[in-house]
Amino acid sequence: MSAIYRIRIDSRQCQGHAHCLTFLPETVDFDDEGYAYVPEAESRRAEMTDALRQAVANCPERAFQVVEE
Template sequence: MHVVSVDPATCQGHARCLAFAPEVFDFDDEGYAFVPEDRSTYAELTDKVKLAIANCPERAISVSETANR
């Protein structure tokens, strides 16, 4: 499984991730991206998520692997 996350210390709120994958990313009250827990884990990354990762100017989005449950 793939777990998508945003580093809150690195995100600058450019909103590119939300433009590419609004079904995955959300923004907090201060305008910084995060991935709600119920949207963070995927068996396969979608092209939209891959585009969001590739287009984040701060490289704040990461993907980690977790064991299949």
């Protein structure tokens, strides 16, 4: 069985820097207050891509996370 990678953004930690948007422009969205979120339909991936790794590595608040399910 292959792994599924789920993207999570911790809304308590996100500060809206938008670095994540640089790497995943078609995945990350922002709410009315300027905090990032990932729509449910975009949150699961079949593989851990470089863009996902970069988004995780470049989030200053450690809010952008990818967990293996």
